[in-house]
Amino acid sequence: MNFLLGKYNTLRNQILIVYLFVMFISLIVVGTITYSIVLNLITDKSEGQMRHTAVEASGRIDSLYEQINNLSVQVATNSNLQQYLLDDLMRQTPSFRERQSIMEEVNRYLIYTNAIASFELYTKDFSKVIPLDEAMLTDRIERKWLIEANVANGGLVWIGEDPKDPGYFLAIRQVNLIDHSFANGGYLLIQVNPNYFHLMETRKLPSSEEYTILLDKNKEPIISNYTGDYEQVLEKDEGVILIDGNDYMYVKQVSNYTGWTLTILKPVETLTEGVSVLKTATYSSALFGFILFVILSYFLSTMITRPIFQLTRTMQNRGEGELAINIDVPSTIEINELNTTYNDMVEEINHLIQVVYEKELSRSRIELKALQSQINPHFLFNTLNALYWSLEEKGDDKLADLIVAMSELFRYTIDKNNNEEWVTISQELNHVEKYMQIMKFRLQNICWEIQVPPQFEDVKIPKLIIQPLVENAIIHGISNKIGQGKTSVTIKKSPAEDYLVFEVSDNGKGIEKETVEVLNDQLKTGETIIKSKNGIGIVNVDQRLKLYYPNTSVGVKISSELNKGTCCQFKIPLKWEGNYGEEDINR
Structure with a gap:
């Protein structure tokens, strides 16, 4: 409608067009139904008259046949x-x-x-x-x-x-x-x-447009002014038949006395001669009603839209930097409510503009301070790169590899070109591998193991969802362990559900059973687990899982045994539909 109306695409014109369209459809429907009903009434009445005529004629034929029968009985x-x-x-x-x-x-x-x-x-x-x-x-x-x-x-x-x-x-x-x-x-x-x-037609002989056929019980003609094929007429009981391009209504009457069949055919056009007058009257009434409705629709649409146009002009003529209040115009309850709501909105917007202006000033000051204290990642990467080449020239390959791992670790975490919230499992595990290499340099007594089926490597998960658990296992589990410490990352499919299960375990000192129960309860209820900075990674991972996978049974679960180790476990659905669309294993 917008394309068709162009510059005339106003609310009044749309209301006018909709009203006219509804009226036009209504007139067509009512006219068609009225015409069909009257036509059916005329047709039914004509068919009833034809049937009455056929019954009378058949009775007269039976009477004539009875005369022959009686006279022949007298002779016999x-x-x-x-x-x-x-x-x-x-x-x-x-x-x-x-x-x-x-x-x-x-x-x-x-x-x-x-x-x-x-x-x-x-x-x-x-x-x-x-x-x-x-x-x-x-x-x-x-x-x-x-x-x-x-x-x-x-x-x-x-x-x-x-x-x-x-x-x-x-x-x-x-x-x-x-x-x-x-x-x-x-x-x-x-x-x-x-x-x-x-003799039965002496009172009313059939016209050239009407046909009368009398057949005996052997379907042989006795009287008929129809020269066509009788089979075409006999194959149907009653109704309308096409003869020489014209529709004929026909009725049949079978005599119970003689078994003879009397068929009368009359043109439908003759039966519906009065319908043309009805059709003309219907069209004239529809045209008059349409013109009248055009006039009424114009005045009605104007009356409805006048207050809205005034409100629109007020909005277009608003003052510089401040919205003007619209003067109340007597109108319907809905329009008055709209005008009142607009005035309240103007007052609120003017207030909010002032508040936002003050907040923007404060925000600009804060951003300036943040920019002044921000570390440029590009400067950091250049510095690490320079340090790497310096160590290479001195032949210290071990420290050089450590610098490379640290550079890639920082790049994965803070690089602006790598700020996607979702990564594949293989990318996340590669980040964990770099982290373990750095921790290996610090703690000589650790080793690690990563197990993931190849078909799950391309499944996407939230970024930095595994590394905090690995960090927690090393720092709180095996950093103070005497002897070899081992951290394991295992990913497998749940046998009973369509979930992937992630397990990060260590062979460290473990946690007491009562403490484990308290920790799991606090994770379920969302309470703060640890007030100090130690163990903050578990809380972070648990909260992010519940944000990324709402309405699912995700979350971190802790299990541990003293002097045997601790395991942090969580699971994610292989298929889900959330803010990021539907994700599945085939992605």
Whole structure:
């Protein structure tokens, strides 16, 4: 935001932009939700109306189908027709005159409906009775329909399109002889008028954008104004389907009576004609609300930031060397609190400036005295170097080596170019080695041993953390020992924890058990152990360990036996995360 606003990056502009952004998002969310809810309501209502229409149409089709069924039942139960088929079943050959009479009587039923185009009557052995020709029923329809008619046992079986006359539909029923225990006496084939089921649309014919599909239980079309693939419509139960690039909503109604499926498809665009008006109204309301909110946000942001701007100008116009107090301006509780806090801060800062000024004068005097008394390390190293070459020329190699060790010892300790607080174990042990060489020159009866696994030599530890313990072991442990004195430095990994254990031991005179316990307790509690300068190294190491490794179980632990020696032990974690980042063995 700072980059975009540039010089206009003020608090008021930021508040204004944030308010406008929130309002813009709110309007989009509310508008989208409102539009979606209304659209869903319209869609659900349209779908409900379509379903209601489908239920009504399906019921009307069932009614028309029932008319065909009832009329065919009347024909099948006609007494003369029943007697004719019974005589044929009893092997009594009817005369031609009887066939004519049956045909005239059956055709009278056609007067009562326009659904049926004709009736055809066949005997049990599939011979035609009417009309008056010698055709066989098996030549007229497939045998599977005869099997279904027998299974229906007098019920109406819908066949579908007439194979001999594709403009009509066929249905068949078995004629059961009432006077012969309802035995099969023959078959009644009904030819249905193709326009009969279109009567259901006489009140409302489908428009060119709407489709109506009526399929029988064999998924064969009975009526349809849809010329596409029926499989695309039949593969889903209900919902929205894409036809010729347009979305259509469709509903299905399956008749429990006939097993026929009625499908009605209507364009979604037609169902949602009123949504465009809603969309326009939503956009207009959002635009009006956005403009109104811009105006209100501007005045609100100005009212909020005016006291802050005045406070800013007061800070910018402060006097030379002293901050000016801001005059109170009536505003909100938060702004008044801010102004009061600023005035208190100004008074405190003015006071602190005076205090700091006086302290800086005092500090300058102290630093001047410190500089005057400071030993220049470079001068010291040059002096030791000159002494070394002087001893070399005189052939005193032993003292020359001692001067080199002392120079490196001083360089490690006080050289400004070597002031890192963390060093590797190998660097620290090299410093201990130089110290031991110097002490060897002073005390002839000492030796030392250093043991460290090679994989731990590069682990970093605090500087000068081992040498004070070695110095303590020599001065207080073996300096007054009669005979050979030995100091050992051992570094090893703790078997039970992820720690490195450091041990500095000697074979000196040792310490009494009670004294050791007191010393360890004082180290744990942080009390001052020794008031004199003797033994100050242990305290220094213990305190530095606890500072460098907070929240860990580090610290110096002392163990000793009289006349056998003393051991100072501490441990550090191989991995830790503190002020110096995470350290580990792989560093």
